[in-house]
Structures are given as structure tokens and as C-alpha cells.
Amino acid sequence: MMTEMLEPTAQSDPPTDTVLEVTGLDVDIRTPQGTVRVVSQVSFAARRGQTLALLxxxxxxKSMTAKAIAGLLDPVASVAGGTAVLDGQDLNQMNPKQRRAVAGPGLGIVFQDALTALNPVYTIGTQLGEAFRIHRGASKKQAKAEAIDLMRRVGIPEPETRVNSYPHQFSGGMRQRILIAMAVALSPQLLIADEPTTALDVTVQAQIMLLLRKLRTEQQMAVVLITHDLAVVAEEADEVCVMYAGNVVEQGSVDKVFSHPTHPYTKGLLESVPTDAQRGEGLSSIPGSPPELTKIPAGCVYQDRCPLASAICRQERPLLRDTADGQRAACHFAEKVSAAKTDNDDANNVKEEIR
Amino acid sequence: MSTSPSMSPENVLEVKDLSKTFHVSAGAAGSQELRALDGINLHVRQGETLxxxxxxxxxKSTLARTxxxxxxPDTGTVRFEGQDPFALRGKELLTWRRRVQMVFQDPFASLNARMTAGQIITEPFATHKDLYRGTAAKNRRLNELLDLVGLRATDAAKSPQEFSGGQxxxxxxxxxxxxxxxxxxxDEPVSALDLSVQAQVLNLLNDLQQELGVSYIFISHDLSVVRHVTDRVAVMYLGRIIESGSTEQVFDAPLHPYTASLMSASPKLDPAKRPxxxxxxxxxxxxxxxxxxxCRFRTRCWKAQPICSAERPEKMTRNDSGQVSLGIPGVGPGAGAHVAECHFPVADPSEAGLIPAG
Structure with a gap:
């Protein structure tokens, strides 16, 4: 049998213990025009055996948030405030040595582009075994055996011979499996997956998502999934943080946020997905495009594109507040969102939107 | 080619048995043949989207480039309203080139950063000199075009870096x-755009088609977008079109196991729609x-049998009563019918688990 048939839903059991708690995270980037805040007051918690999506x-x-947590920010970027507590320790307070000790057993990260994330001049076996040699002092032979075992676990055929191959000798899907193997090598408590399937075809995407789900259950990891794909979030995640211009605008359980959005941006995004619309019918779209991070308006970050925007939105930035049980949104008019009609149902408005 | 194939009058484009082989260097062993296109048949009607x-x-991209x-192409014919573009030379070819144009995937790489938007849009007139004579005529046309795609006349003087991806x-x-x-x-016109902007561009393409009656070939890997914008769909696998038909037929009741698995594998936003x-x-x-x-798909197919490795499958079609049968020998299934190349086509959507559980 060439195919696995399985239940498509991934939602896991009810809440358990928190692995990562991020509170009020700020990230700044230094640019020639001055300092720009790219992540502002982001808070969320990732729980064991569950998937949290940053959408x-x-x-x-969303990627900046993940890089800040993993300690992989570019030199021009820096954490300006907030805490990220993993297993009782604040990651932001750690010195490089403590960081290195946590990278691997504490948290693992899967990058989007597998070809640039792997070193082209070392074999897969060397790169996979490195974690065991550094953290567990394994011998070369032991490390290779562990690498073969890992490759088998992530579904790479003939691992005994493939362990001596170089990254370019693998296909895109296989390289992504290798990256995942590397991230989970030391059974981390937290796995950050940064757009792990964006570069892959849909049939391979399904394989990779299945693998991530399997590993999450086996190792009871907390997974932070970074993606722009609403359908992937709907299928894979338990909780979701919707981000816009560096701010979390809505967060809560995926079921609730997607069925009853309480922020106009979330609602607009959900309505932009062409699912049921008939051929030839206009899609509802969000007018304009996201603001540049250097020109974020005072008040609500979404005011320029929001159908509900009024005077208060231009003066006062709304704070995240409870809008429903287990759901928070940063909107002055959260209660009106579900009733509000997104303006351009009429396709002819398209030309006007951009003006 | 001996005789030119009969054209249905409404077909803008008709492609028959198109094949293209590339020669790939394989070191000292010489070169290997890569069959990028292997017997492609398709047609596009006036004002429709394929x-x-x-x-x-x-x-997909080799086909678009061809x-x-x-x-x-090595073999096969392309007929553009009965005309073979590969037989044209000189002035006739230049006139033909006006009739087929392309929009590229990456709006950040496909526009010259050293030109203004107006120069980019009017650059084709430099080659097709007889179309719009004089600066006034060119500017009139430029303003008309800017208005058509929802840009301001003043945008013509800006350079591409000043625009967002959607613009x-x-x-x-x-x-x-x-x-x-x-x-x-x-060619993947919206895949580089953010979701909120993607809908704007899809609406624009739809409006333009209704206004101008232009036909589209829409290449995409995003199935929900394809479902929304196309009239008919052709599914390609390793250089062949393995299934084609109307968008509803192909999406709701796929015949080929590969198409069925594509439909099944694509994530669904609505839990009620999940297979x-x-x-x-x-x-x-x-x-x-x-x-x-x-059959080229047999190595990954969940329905593969020994015959699949021995024989290339014929085109199968589904009749009105839902039965799957071979196209009529000699005649073949009518143009535009729902056909798939498979020995064991999917009998009905529930066989592939495509019917939602709820």
C-alpha cells in the first residue's frame, strides 16, 4: 500500500502544562532612518503536545517573534523588552553559553528553506550527528548511528546509505525531513516551525504536516507553527495568534477565532480565501496593503484598511482584551465585527480600493 | 504536418500532441533526454479561463513558454485561430506576437527597476511601432491602461520600487x-502576493475578462484559487495532461487517482469541507x-496494479449516468469532455474519501 489513510484533523487533547510563556515581547530593528519596532507587546503561551500558530x-x-525566542535575531535587530520563559528560565536573560545549552534539548527550529539551512559541504550524517557529539559527547560512530536512527524516524528511505549523502542529493521534501530530524534530535520541549511547507508542493506538504503531527504526539512537544496559510492553521493548530504590523490583533482557540472572528482583520482574511465563491463572482478583499513598519499610524495599526474605523481608532491604540470565552482581540469595536459587513462585495469597487 | 486540424470556430488556441525534449548533460556519459512535454492536447475557447x-x-512552465x-516544440501543432505561429516570419510573426501575452509570477523581479511604470507599460509600443503613432496617442493608451487596472494616471511617473506587491x-x-x-x-500571478491583496488582483483579472473578452491560461498550484477563477482545468503530471474537464467535474468528481489525492491533500479552511x-x-x-x-503515476498511486507498469492507459470518461468508460474508439471523447488517463479511474468521490464526514 502506497498511501496512508487517516483522520485529517489534528486538534489534540485539552490544555495541559505551559512550555513557553512569552510576555510583552518587543523587538527593534536599527535602520538608517532610526529604530523601528517590528514586534510590539506580543504575548502567548505554547502548551505541551499542542500547536500554536503565528498567522x-x-x-x-511573525518570523521576527520566532527568531527572538530562538535567539537568532540578525545583528541589527534586538529584543527591547519582555520575557520568553522556557521551562522556568527567561531566554532573553541568558548569556550565549546558556543559550547553546538550551538550543537542542530545550528548543528546536525548522526553517523554511531547507537548502540554505543545511551546510552543502558536510554530509547529512555529520550534520545530524553534530547535536549528539556536542550535547552528549557521543563518539563519531555513536553519532552516526543516532543520525541513521533519526533519518529512519522521519521517513527517509535507506538511511544506512543515505547518511553519507550531501544535501543537494536529496529532494525538497527529503531535505525538509532532514531539517525536522535535526530540530527534534535531542527531543526538545519546544519546536518552532517557520513556514515549514511553503516551498513544497501540496502532496509533499501533506506528508510533512503528517510527520510533524506524529513527532509532536510521540515526544509531547509544544509546537509553534509560523505560517501565512489559513487553511494550514485551521487543520494543524489548536491555538492561533493573528499578527498584523508587529502586533497581535487577535488570539484564541482556532475553532473560535475562525468561526467567530472578533477583529476586522481576521474577518477580512477569512473572507479573502476563495472557497465557496462562484466562478465570476467578486471575492471580498481587504482594501489597500499593510503599512510600512516605519510608518505605523498612531492609534490602531489596522485603521487605514478597516471598515469600522472611526475617530477613536486614530487616537487610541486598542489593547488586547477578552472578547469571548478564550478569545482576545485588539479592537475598539470587537462586538460589532461579526455584524459588520465588509465593504466591497461589489467587484467594481476594486478599482476604487487602491486610490 | 500534412493537413491542418479542423478548428472549432470558438477556439482561440488549439494544441495537438505537443512534445518537447530537452537534452541534459550527464557528464562523460554524454547527454540524457528529458521529456518535458509528452503529447499535450488542449484548447482554449474565446473568453474562457483554462x-x-x-x-x-x-x-507547466515549459508548456507556457512553448x-x-x-x-x-519537437512534434505536434499549435494553432492560434487556425494559424501556426511557428510557420510565421517577419511582419506576420510580429502581428501574431501581439495576440499572446504573459503575466509573470514575481512582481518584484519582472519589472525593470530603472524604468518608470509608464515606460514599462508602453515599452511594447517600441517594438510594435505602427500601433500607436505619436506621443499623444501613446499617452492616451497609457492612461486607458492605468485606469483599466485601477492605477492613477500620476502613477505612470513612479518607479516600481514605490509600489506595493499588488500594485x-x-x-x-x-x-x-x-x-x-x-x-x-x-504564470502563478498571485502566489507571490499576500492573501489580502491576492483577492484584489483576482477580482481585477475577472473584471478585465468580462470587459475585454480576453482568454486566460491560469497556471497555479493553489487549488482554491484555481477553483474560483477557471472554467476548465487540465491537471499535469510528468509532462502529460492526465485529466481535464470542467472545473466542477474535476474538483467535485475527479477521475484520476492523482487528481483525487491533490484534492484530498490540499488543506481546507472549513472543517465541514475536509475529506x-x-x-x-x-x-x-x-x-x-x-x-x-x-502509467507515469503508478509509483505513487494507491490503485496501481501490474497492468499499470506494462501499458500506458487510454483516456477514460464518465458518462451522464455516472459510469466510467473508454472514450469511443477512433473518435475519442468529445472535446471539452471530462477525461482522464488511467486504467482504474476513481469510480466516485466517496471512493477517494473526498466526501466530508459530517
Missing amino acids: GESGCG | GLVGESGCG LMMLET RQRIGIARALALDPDLIIL ARRIVLQGELPSPLDPPSG
């Missing part, structure tokens, strides 16, 4:  | 429309340098 469009700060 | 779906490496005359793609679309083409090939069982294919697209014998 947003390009430039919304 | 979707082209498939995984990377299946030959239709743009950027590649010369850049509008410039790319305006450039493609500049010569008033009959067919536009859209009862999910087919997760094993492995990836085999190397086109060494395609499997018989």
Missing part, C-alpha cells in the same frame, strides 16, 4:  | 494588456529523466 502576512513580525 | 495545475517539475514561442502586479497586467491580446498566460479520509501520497514526483513505464 500573518509577510512583514507582520 | 487552469493548469500540477506540482513543480511537471512541465505557447509564447519561447521554446520550439506591481497591476503594472505587469497593464503591460500584458498594452497590445490588446486575445490570450494572456498567467472523510485523507490520501497522503508517498514519495515525490519521479525524475523526468527516467519516468516510470506505463
Whole structure:
């Protein structure tokens, strides 16, 4: 049998203990025009055996958040405030040596582009075994045996011979499996997956998501999944943080947020997905495009594109507040969102939107 | 070619048995043959959108390039309203080129950063000199184009860096429309755009089609987008179209196991739409340098039998009563029918677990 048939839903059991708690995280980037805040007051918690999704469009700060947690920010970027507590320790307070001790057993990260994330001049076996040699003092032979075992666990065929191959000798899907193997090598408590399937075809994406789900259950990891794909979030995640221009605008359980969004941006995103719309019918779209991070308006970050925007939105930035049981949104008019009609149902408005 | 194939009058484009082989250097062993296109048949009617779906490496882009005359096919015919573009020379060829245009995937790479939006959009007039004579006529046309794609007249003086991704793609679309083409090939036109902007561009493409009656070939890997914008769909796998039909037929009741697994594997936003069982294919697209014998999909197929490796499957079709049968021998299934190349087509959607559980 070439195929596995399985239940498509991934939602796991009810809440358990918190692995990662991020509170009020701020990230700044130094640019020639001055310091720009790219992540502002982000708070969330990732729980054991569950998947938390950071959802947003390009430039919304979701990858920056993950890099700040993993301690992988570019030199121009720095954490300006907030805490990220993993297993009782604040990651932001750690010195490089403590960081290195945590990287691997504490947290693992899977990057989007597997070809650039792997070193082209070392064999897969060397790169996979490195974690065991550094953290567990394994011999070369032991490390290789562990690497073969890992490759088998992530479903790479003939691991005994493939262990001596170089990254370019693998296909895109196999390289992504290798990256996942590397991230889970030391059974971390937290796995950060940064757009792990964006570069892959849909049939391979399904394989990788299945593998991540299997490993999450086996090792009871907390997974932070970074993606821009709403359908992937709907299928894979338990909780979701919707980010816009560096801010979390809505968070809560995926079921609740997606069925009853209480922020106009979430609602707009959900309505932009072409699912049921008939051929030829206009899609409802969000007018304009996200603000540049240097020009974030005072008041609500979403005011320029929001159908509900009024005077208070231009003066006062709304704080995240409870809008429903287990659901928070940063909107002055959260209660009106479900009733509000997104403006352009009429396709002819498209031309006007951009003006 | 002895006789030119009979054209249905409403077909803008008709492609028959198109094949293209590339020669790939294989070191000291000489070169290997890569069959990028292997007997492609398709047609596009006036004012309709044909979707082209498939995984990377299946030959979608080679097909698009061949239709743009950027590649010369080995065998097979391309007829553009009865005309073979590959037989044209000189002035006739120049006139033909106006009629097929292309919009590219990446709006950040496909616009020259050293030109203004206005220069980019009017650049085609430099080659097609007889179309709009004089600066006044060109500017009139430029303003008309900017208005069509929803940009301001003042945007013509800006350079591409000053625009957002969605606006850049509008410039790319305006450039493609500049010569008033009959067919536009859209190669992943929205995949580089954010979701909130993607809907704007899809709406624009739809409006333009209704206003101008232009035909589209829409290449995409995003199945929900393809479902929304296309009239008919062709599914490609390793250089062949393995299934084609109307969008409803192909999406709601796929015949080919590969199409069924694509539908099954694509994530669904609405929990009620998720398949009862999910087919997760094993492995990836085999190397086109060494395609499997018989049916090309058999190495990943969940219905494969010994005959699949021995014999290339014939085209199967589904009749009105829902039964799957061979196309009529000699005649073959009628143009536009729902056909798939498979020995064991999927009898009905529930067999592939595509019917939602709830």
C-alpha cells in the first residue's frame, strides 16, 4: 500500500502544562532612518503536545517573534523588552553559553528553506550527528548511528546509505525531513516551525504536516507553527495568534477565532480565501496593503484598511482584551465585527480600493 | 504536418500532441533526454479561463513558454485561430506576437527597476511601432491602461520600487494588456502576493475578462484559487495532461487517482469541507529523466496494479449516468469532455474519501 489513510484533523487533547510563556515581547530593528519596532507587546503561551500558530502576512513580525525566542535575531535587530520563559528560565536573560545549552534539548527550529539551512559541504550524517557529539559527547560512530536512527524516524528511505549523502542529493521534501530530524534530535520541549511547507508542493506538504503531527504526539512537544496559510492553521493548530504590523490583533482557540472572528482583520482574511465563491463572482478583499513598519499610524495599526474605523481608532491604540470565552482581540469595536459587513462585495469597487 | 486540424470556430488556441525534449548533460556519459512535454492536447475557447495545475517539475512552465514561442516544440501543432505561429516570419510573426501575452509570477523581479511604470507599460509600443503613432496617442493608451487596472494616471511617473506587491502586479497586467491580446498566460500571478491583496488582483483579472473578452491560461498550484477563477482545468503530471474537464467535474468528481489525492491533500479552511479520509501520497514526483513505464503515476498511486507498469492507459470518461468508460474508439471523447488517463479511474468521490464526514 502506497498511501496512508487517516483522520485529517489534528486538534489534540485539552490544555495541559505551559512550555513557553512569552510576555510583552518587543523587538527593534536599527535602520538608517532610526529604530523601528517590528514586534510590539506580543504575548502567548505554547502548551505541551499542542500547536500554536503565528498567522500573518509577510512583514507582520511573525518570523521576527520566532527568531527572538530562538535567539537568532540578525545583528541589527534586538529584543527591547519582555520575557520568553522556557521551562522556568527567561531566554532573553541568558548569556550565549546558556543559550547553546538550551538550543537542542530545550528548543528546536525548522526553517523554511531547507537548502540554505543545511551546510552543502558536510554530509547529512555529520550534520545530524553534530547535536549528539556536542550535547552528549557521543563518539563519531555513536553519532552516526543516532543520525541513521533519526533519518529512519522521519521517513527517509535507506538511511544506512543515505547518511553519507550531501544535501543537494536529496529532494525538497527529503531535505525538509532532514531539517525536522535535526530540530527534534535531542527531543526538545519546544519546536518552532517557520513556514515549514511553503516551498513544497501540496502532496509533499501533506506528508510533512503528517510527520510533524506524529513527532509532536510521540515526544509531547509544544509546537509553534509560523505560517501565512489559513487553511494550514485551521487543520494543524489548536491555538492561533493573528499578527498584523508587529502586533497581535487577535488570539484564541482556532475553532473560535475562525468561526467567530472578533477583529476586522481576521474577518477580512477569512473572507479573502476563495472557497465557496462562484466562478465570476467578486471575492471580498481587504482594501489597500499593510503599512510600512516605519510608518505605523498612531492609534490602531489596522485603521487605514478597516471598515469600522472611526475617530477613536486614530487616537487610541486598542489593547488586547477578552472578547469571548478564550478569545482576545485588539479592537475598539470587537462586538460589532461579526455584524459588520465588509465593504466591497461589489467587484467594481476594486478599482476604487487602491486610490 | 500534412493537413491542418479542423478548428472549432470558438477556439482561440488549439494544441495537438505537443512534445518537447530537452537534452541534459550527464557528464562523460554524454547527454540524457528529458521529456518535458509528452503529447499535450488542449484548447482554449474565446473568453474562457483554462487552469493548469500540477506540482513543480511537471512541465507547466515549459508548456507556457512553448505557447509564447519561447521554446520550439519537437512534434505536434499549435494553432492560434487556425494559424501556426511557428510557420510565421517577419511582419506576420510580429502581428501574431501581439495576440499572446504573459503575466509573470514575481512582481518584484519582472519589472525593470530603472524604468518608470509608464515606460514599462508602453515599452511594447517600441517594438510594435505602427500601433500607436505619436506621443499623444501613446499617452492616451497609457492612461486607458492605468485606469483599466485601477492605477492613477500620476502613477505612470513612479518607479516600481514605490509600489506595493499588488500594485506591481497591476503594472505587469497593464503591460500584458498594452497590445490588446486575445490570450494572456498567467504564470502563478498571485502566489507571490499576500492573501489580502491576492483577492484584489483576482477580482481585477475577472473584471478585465468580462470587459475585454480576453482568454486566460491560469497556471497555479493553489487549488482554491484555481477553483474560483477557471472554467476548465487540465491537471499535469510528468509532462502529460492526465485529466481535464470542467472545473466542477474535476474538483467535485475527479477521475484520476492523482487528481483525487491533490484534492484530498490540499488543506481546507472549513472543517465541514475536509475529506472523510485523507490520501497522503508517498514519495515525490519521479525524475523526468527516467519516468516510470506505463502509467507515469503508478509509483505513487494507491490503485496501481501490474497492468499499470506494462501499458500506458487510454483516456477514460464518465458518462451522464455516472459510469466510467473508454472514450469511443477512433473518435475519442468529445472535446471539452471530462477525461482522464488511467486504467482504474476513481469510480466516485466517496471512493477517494473526498466526501466530508459530517
